Amino acid sequence: MTSLVKAKRPADFLVALPRILGYTPTNSIVVQTFQNRRTAASLRVDLPAESEQAEPRAIADAVIRLISRVPRVDAVLVAVYTDEAWSARDRPPRPVLVEAIVTRMASAGLGIVDAMCCSGRAWASYLDAEHGVFDDQETMRIESELDRVGAPRDVVGVAQGAPPISTGPVGLRDEVAAASAAITHDAHDRERLWTWSTASVLWTDALESTPSDIPPQAVAALLWSIRDKGVRDCVLMLMAWGNDAGDRAAVDTQTLQAGAAVPAGSILETFVGEGRISPDGLRVEGAVRLLRRLVSLSARPWQLAPLTMLAWFEWARGQGSAAGDYLDEALSIGPGYELARLFEQLVGMGRVPDWVGRTPA
Numbered sequence: 001m002t003s004l005v006k007a008k009r010p011a012d013f014l015v016a017l018p019r020i021l022g023y024t025p026t027n028s029i030v031v032q033t034f035q036n037r038r039t040a041a042s043l044r045v046d047l048p049a050e051s052e053q054a055e056p057r058a059i060a061d062a063v064i065r066l067i068s069r070v071p072r073v074d075a076v077l078v079a080v081y082t083d084e085a086w087s088a089r090d091r092p093p094r095p096v097l098v099e100a101i102v103t104r105m106a107s108a109g110l111g112i113v114d115a116m117c118c119s120g121r122a123w124a125s126y127l128d129a130e131h132g133v134f135d136d137q138e139t140m141r142i143e144s145e146l147d148r149v150g151a152p153r154d155v156v157g158v159a160q161g162a163p164p165i166s167t168g169p170v171g172l173r174d175e176v177a178a179a180s181a182a183i184t185h186d187a188h189d190r191e192r193l194w195t196w197s198t199a200s201v202l203w204t205d206a207l208e209s210t211p212s213d214i215p216p217q218a219v220a221a222l223l224w225s226i227r228d229k230g231v232r233d234c235v236l237m238l239m240a241w242g243n244d245a246g247d248r249a250a251v252d253t254q255t256l257q258a259g260a261a262v263p264a265g266s267i268l269e270t271f272v273g274e275g276r277i278s279p280d281g282l283r284v285e286g287a288v289r290l291l292r293r294l295v296s297l298s299a300r301p302w303q304l305a306p307l308t309m310l311a312w313f314e315w316a317r318g319q320g321s322a323a324g325d326y327l328d329e330a331l332s333i334g335p336g337y338e339l340a341r342l343f344e345q346l347v348g349m350g351r352v353p354d355w356v357g358r359t360p361a
């Protein structure tokens with residue numbers, strides 16, 4: 001959000017953060033970054049379970065690596081969301097972990113707005129004795145301002161991660177399965193769908209359509225085309241950055257398949273998050289809707305590519321939890337699927353695309 005919402009005290013950010021994120025954090029460490037007293041990127045990592053032998057310094061280092069991807073950050077607010085029981089008389093849970101994170105950030109020259117704990121309506125600061133419950137009147141003021149700037153609503157109870165994909169109508173799934181079987185037995189059709197000239201038109205038309213209006217035969221064709229990894233990679237670029245990006249990816253893919261190295265600055269480098277220009281937000285939303293529709297209408301073996309592509313789009317917009325959910329599902333279908341393994345490594349290392357926090361995604 002670029003519009004102004006005024007927070008009178010650090011606790012106000014705990015009211016606003018779920019709507020800034022678009023979901024209600026649970027068992028999470030959220031870092032709200034600031035640039036010249038205005039909010040920048042919001043970053044989230046899992047709060048390790050008490051039973052895990054997690055090294056606080058390692059977690060602090062992982063958090064600072066995320067922050068380093070956001071330019072011009074000069075201050076941070078740390079918020080721990082937990083369902084662990086604690087009272088106002090107690091020090092909030094995980095003090096050693098929070099101290100390690102705050103110390104690491106301060107040593108990096110970042111201002112610390114506050115470090116806070118939130119559980120339901122209760123909150124407390126790790127840095128002083130301030131604590132309390134959220135004030136209804138102040139909450140209403142912040143909610144009203146968030147409404148005014150168009151922040152997502154109805155995020156109470158919405159957890160981080162990918163929303164479940166409902167199975168499509170049985171009749172439609174049967175029609176898609178029949179159309180898929182027809183393609184499987186038609187060598188000419190298979191080869192045609194694995195050429196970029198055909199696939200690019202097919203996917204461009206699909207992206208310009210309402211997903212629910214795409215006929216079963218076209219759904220089957222879309223699913224078949226991305227079984228070829230070269231076409232799949234080009235489709236990903238087309239969906240993220242437009243037709244020109246897809247065509248550039250097709251040229252570079254042919255270069256790779258010929259055994260030559262692609263030139264520096266290739267569009268394919270964005271697969272691993274290199275580059276400073278983020279995918280267009282509306283294109284990403286359209287891509288996610290279309291891919292979720294394909295998954296809902298396909299049999300499990302055909303879901304592998306669209307689930308992995310969904311994971312990339314969530315990772316590309318900084319939603320690591322949602323990306324992880326899609327990857328888990330993809331790898332449960334094909335444990336050796338190369339692209340899913342690559343993205344799993346990127347998410348697991350805490351890698352954030354270069355463009356996250358630089359330009360609106």
